[in-house]
Amino acid sequence: MSETPDSAVQTATAAVRTYIEQHRAAFLDDLAQWLRIPSVSAQPEHDADVRRSADWLAAALRETGFPEVEILQTPGAPAVFAEWPSGEPGAPTVLVYGHHDVQPAAREDGWHSDPFEPVITDGRMYARGAADDKGQVFFHTLGVRAHLAATGRTAPAVNLKLLIEGEEESGSPHFRALVEEHAERLAADAVIVSDTGMWSEDTPTVCTGMRGLAECEIQLYGPGQDIHSGSFGGAVPNPATAAARLVAALHDADQHVTVPGFYDGIAELTDAERELFAELPFDETEWLRTARSGATYGEAGFSTLERIWARPTAEVNGIGGGYQGPGGKTIIPASAMVKLSFRLVAGQDPQHIEKRVTDWVGEQLPAGIRHEITWSAATRPCLTPLGHPALQSVVRAMSQAFGTKVRFTREGGSGPAADLQDVLAAPVLFLGISVPSDGWHAPNEKVELDLLFKGVETAALLWSDLAATAV
Amino acid sequence: MSETPDSAVQTATAAVRTYIEQHRAAFLDDLAQWLRIPSVSAQPEHDADVRRSADWLAAALRETGFPEVEILQTPGAPAVFAEWPSGEPGAPTVLVYGHHDVQPAAREDGWHSDPFEPVITDGRMYARGAADDKGQVFFHTLGVRAHLAATGRTAPAVNLKLLIEGEEESGSPHFRALVEEHAERLAADAVIVSDTGMWSEDTPTVCTGMRGLAECEIQLYGPGQDIHSGSFGGAVPNPATAAARLVAALHDADQHVTVPGFYDGIAELTDAERELFAELPFDETEWLRTARSGATYGEAGFSTLERIWARPTAEVNGIGGGYQGPGGKTIIPASAMVKLSFRLVAGQDPQHIEKRVTDWVGEQLPAGIRHEITWSAATRPCLTPLGHPALQSVVRAMSQAFGTKVRFTREGGSGPAADLQDVLAAPVLFLGISVPSDGWHAPNEKVELDLLFKGVETAALLWSDLAATAV
Numbered sequence: 022m023s024e025t026p027d028s029a030v031q032t033a034t035a036a037v038r039t040y041i042e043q044h045r046a047a048f049l050d051d052l053a054q055w056l057r058i059p060s061v062s063a064q065p066e067h068d069a070d071v072r073r074s075a076d077w078l079a080a081a082l083r084e085t086g087f088p089e090v091e092i093l094q095t096p097g098a099p100a101v102f103a104e105w106p107s108g109e110p111g112a113p114t115v116l117v118y119g120h121h122d123v124q125p126a127a128r129e130d131g132w133h134s135d136p137f138e139p140v141i142t143d144g145r146m147y148a149r150g151a152a153d154d155k156g157q158v159f160f161h162t163l164g165v166r167a168h169l170a171a172t173g174r175t176a177p178a179v180n181l182k183l184l185i186e187g188e189e190e191s192g193s194p195h196f197r198a199l200v201e202e203h204a205e206r207l208a209a210d211a212v213i214v215s216d217t218g219m220w221s222e223d224t225p226t227v228c229t230g231m232r233g234l235a236e237c238e239i240q241l242y243g244p245g246q247d248i249h250s251g252s253f254g255g256a257v258p259n260p261a262t263a264a265a266r267l268v269a270a271l272h273d274a275d276q277h278v279t280v281p282g283f284y285d286g287i288a289e290l291t292d293a294e295r296e297l298f299a300e301l302p303f304d305e306t307e308w309l310r311t312a313r314s315g316a317t318y319g320e321a322g323f324s325t326l327e328r329i330w331a332r333p334t335a336e337v338n339g340i341g342g343g344y345q346g347p348g349g350k351t352i353i354p355a356s357a358m359v360k361l362s363f364r365l366v367a368g369q370d371p372q373h374i375e376k377r378v379t380d381w382v383g384e385q386l387p388a389g390i391r392h393e394i395t396w397s398a399a400t401r402p403c404l405t406p407l408g409h410p411a412l413q414s415v416v417r418a419m420s421q422a423f424g425t426k427v428r429f430t431r432e433g434g435s436g437p438a439a440d441l442q443d444v445l446a447a448p449v450l451f452l453g454i455s456v457p458s459d460g461w462h463a464p465n466e467k468v469e470l471d472l473l474f475k476g477v478e479t480a481a482l483l484w485s486d487l488a489a490t491a492v
Numbered sequence: 493m494s495e496t497p498d499s500a501v502q503t504a505t506a507a508v509r510t511y512i513e514q515h516r517a518a519f520l521d522d523l524a525q526w527l528r529i530p531s532v533s534a535q536p537e538h539d540a541d542v543r544r545s546a547d548w549l550a551a552a553l554r555e556t557g558f559p560e561v562e563i564l565q566t567p568g569a570p571a572v573f574a575e576w577p578s579g580e581p582g583a584p585t586v587l588v589y590g591h592h593d594v595q596p597a598a599r600e601d602g603w604h605s606d607p608f609e610p611v612i613t614d615g616r617m618y619a620r621g622a623a624d625d626k627g628q629v630f631f632h633t634l635g636v637r638a639h640l641a642a643t644g645r646t647a648p649a650v651n652l653k654l655l656i657e658g659e660e661e662s663g664s665p666h667f668r669a670l671v672e673e674h675a676e677r678l679a680a681d682a683v684i685v686s687d688t689g690m691w692s693e694d695t696p697t698v699c700t701g702m703r704g705l706a707e708c709e710i711q712l713y714g715p716g717q718d719i720h721s722g723s724f725g726g727a728v729p730n731p732a733t734a735a736a737r738l739v740a741a742l743h744d745a746d747q748h749v750t751v752p753g754f755y756d757g758i759a760e761l762t763d764a765e766r767e768l769f770a771e772l773p774f775d776e777t778e779w780l781r782t783a784r785s786g787a788t789y790g791e792a793g794f795s796t797l798e799r800i801w802a803r804p805t806a807e808v809n810g811i812g813g814g815y816q817g818p819g820g821k822t823i824i825p826a827s828a829m830v831k832l833s834f835r836l837v838a839g840q841d842p843q844h845i846e847k848r849v850t851d852w853v854g855e856q857l858p859a860g861i862r863h864e865i866t867w868s869a870a871t872r873p874c875l876t877p878l879g880h881p882a883l884q885s886v887v888r889a890m891s892q893a894f895g896t897k898v899r900f901t902r903e904g905g906s907g908p909a910a911d912l913q914d915v916l917a918a919p920v921l922f923l924g925i926s927v928p929s930d931g932w933h934a935p936n937e938k939v940e941l942d943l944l945f946k947g948v949e950t951a952a953l954l955w956s957d958l959a960a961t962a963v
Binding site: 232236238244246251252257258264265268272313316332336339341343345350352353354389390391397432 | 714715719728790808859868
């Protein structure tokens with residue numbers, strides 16, 4: 022008598038849990054070993070540690086069973102690539118993305134224990150990288166083993182690939198080139214990014230997209246040197262004034278961005294998406310406490326969650342010009358500077374935005390103010406439609422693991438996931454189990470062990486579901 | 493047979509010139525001696541030099557014949573006061589103002605010779621302080637001697653007082669208090685300021701007023717710390733944006749200042765004054781070269797000279813907030829800062845301006861942006877009406893010395909002259925012989941010797957004229 026699909030899932034889940042329970046202690050020991058390697062990509066004195074971290078992970082993946090594991094060199098820190106073919110014709114290919122480098126951390130920043138000596142207390146593991154991102158990368162190792170154990174397979178139900186980069190905390194400067202170089206080996210039907218979080222311990226969520234990012238610096242030049250504001254004030258253009266007026270002119274009174282063409286091609290929120298956002302147990306007071314801001318502020322007609330997840334922004338990250346020391350100095354400054362960043366949403370093309378902003382800036386400035394505008398490498402937005410079958414697989418696996426309804430979020434930030442989406446032309450799904458209190462980039466970073474093992478479970482259940490779904 | 497007034501002046505002028513010619517070499521030797529003292533008030537390592545400069549001047553004034561000379565102590569650098577009563581009942585009292593401290597100077601800034609070792613070349617004396625202001629203070633010593641020699645008097649025709657401060661190049665922090673403390677001794681019917689310049693060598697001019705100055709720093713606070721522009725961008729107020737919008741909102745499209753009440757009480761330019769400005773041989777291209785600006789820019793309806801001499805301004809001297817280092821940083825900054833200065837013209841009251849600007853700033857900021865505004869000590873504007881008899885005396889003496897028509901200018905900057913005007917309730921006249929090429933505050937400062945001796949002549953002729961004029 023064959024089981025119903027539901028009872029098959031229940032059986033698989035039970036088997037997965039049994040396997041995880043048996044391997045729990047060894048898994049935590051291994052993770053702790055990895056966390057002891059201070060793979061801080063931003064600090065050159067840790068270059069050797071980042072390489073050691075890649076080597077450690079490569080060995081761990083080989084031990085997990087991946088038949089093909091390789092260190093991929095970049096001009097910076099190395100990435101780790103691993104592949105485990107399903108062996109079944111027609112099986113979908115999935116690429117898991119994460120990173121093995123971590124943020125800087127020092128005991129004197131306020132850590133209660135050595136950031137590179139993991140401590141388990143009250144069901145949490147404290148260490149730099151515990152949540153961001155070693156813990157979330159590592160749950161895939163036990164995940165795939167549990168998947169094999171529960172299904173009796175010797176290879177995963179999907180062609181499973183992992184790409185774990187080593188420069189994410191340094192802005193992934195070589196990531197896109199790496200993906201382009203190895204595009205054929207990395208080719209996948211779906212990308213699973215395990216470098217995000219969920220709403221809260223009680224509210225598991227799947228992120229469906231990230232905003233993109235375009236960044237520029239505008240240098241403004243007025244007089245050939247700082248000049249006396251008494252002798253010349255009121256009769257020549259002031260570059261600090263010009264900088265301020267540029268920033269002020271970026272938005273209208275409703276906080277819409279005024280740059281012509283800025284909203285071209287944008288994917289407007291559907292009513293269904295807005296309803297899903299509104300369903301989340303959002304506490305604005307609590308959110309403001311996290312933001313440490315005294316008030317919300319933004320584009321008219323949108324809620325706070327809509328503003329940070331689904332609306333583009335024009336933000337000034339830095340401004341400077343003239344005399345900034347103590348006291349006064351009655352000058353018209355020779356120059357000023359503005360750093361702007363634009364968060365972009367699905368449908369917006371960074372190159373188009375850069376061109377439109379560049380044109381607009383040139384039109385704003387009076388005679389006598391020269392300028393230079395420099396754009397940094399942009400990140401495209403990414404968004405997976407709610408109805409995408411691979412997204413549905415992730416939701417089912419996660420619901421099963423957590424035993425509750427899974428909701429949807431987006432991410433206001435930007436990340437290299439978009440490069441995978443672009444270069445590999447594959448949808449990006451986010452499987453992250455971190456919670457806001459985990460302290461990414463902060464002292465006393467931790468991962469909740471319960472959630473870590475829910476991540477293992479989700480990963481263990483996901484491959485069978487994806488293989489059964491046309492992705 | 494008595495001489496006609498004109499021929500009396502001719503005779504006096506000839507006598508003055510003869511006397512000056514006889515004492516020219518000794519005068520330059522003495523001035524060079526004073527210029528060798530590096531009385532840099534802004535540099536604490538020169539405190540002793542500033543005191544030595546005051547002592548040197550006091551001795552020189554005693555030798556000139558001033559019966560009363562005293563060093564006036566302040567919490568900072570000392571000033572020198574000297575008085576020479578006329579002895580004639582009803583003689584007017586005149587106070588000459590100047591300063592004995594100088595700007596910093598170092599050979600490596602681009603000086604062709606040691607800034608504190610005067611060099612005479614091609615009719616110019618090069619040294620820090622040659623024009624600003626030791627040369628212009630010192631011409632009064634030979635001036636009063638020539639006045640006595642030419643008139644056969646043993647005391648000046650006016651009650652002559654000198655107040656030569658030692659902190660002008662450091663913003664005169666104790667000057668007003670000094671004037672208030674010694675107001676009775678300093679009391680005068682007119683103040684002669686010898687710390688300005690004239691239009692050019694060919695166009696002698698008298699300055700009739702200076703702009704006032706109010707200065708503030710505005711600190712703006714947003715989130716409690718720099719926050720991630722991905723996680724929060726678009727949904728909280730950004731203090732750098734608020735700073736920029738404040739600056740941008742200061743002016744309307746015609747570059748009028750928008751702060752309500754800013755123009756209250758202002759003395760509008762008369763047609764006669766505008767015509768006098770327009771008569772000056774103003775070369776805008778040359779002026780832009782001096783300003784090192786690519787274009788003029790300012791309040792609609794006013795010429796460049798009107799803008800800098802007779803119109804108030806709102807200028808940003810410094811702005812800063814967020815990340816200003818190399819590359820980008822995707823933050824919403826915790827704070828930002830703006831330094832504003834307002835040049836004021838006759839009729840504007842600094843306290844009224846401070847109140848109006850303070851109120852206005854408070855009204856501009858959104859919820860979630862806290863601010864603090866700090867005002868520095870203000871300087872009032874000063875303006876002597878064209879028809880004032882003492883001003884006419886200065887014009888006559890200068891015309892006679894230079895042998896040509898004297899025109900009128902104003903000064904766009906602000907200075908302690910206004911404190912004398914206020915505290916002593918006396919009109920301020922400007923007798924300055926420096927020219928724009930003299931390089932105040934710059935390397936290779938110099939004074940034109942021809943003009944220096946025209947200053948001596950003017951001072952020598954002025955006291956008789958003032959005594960004969962009801963001031």
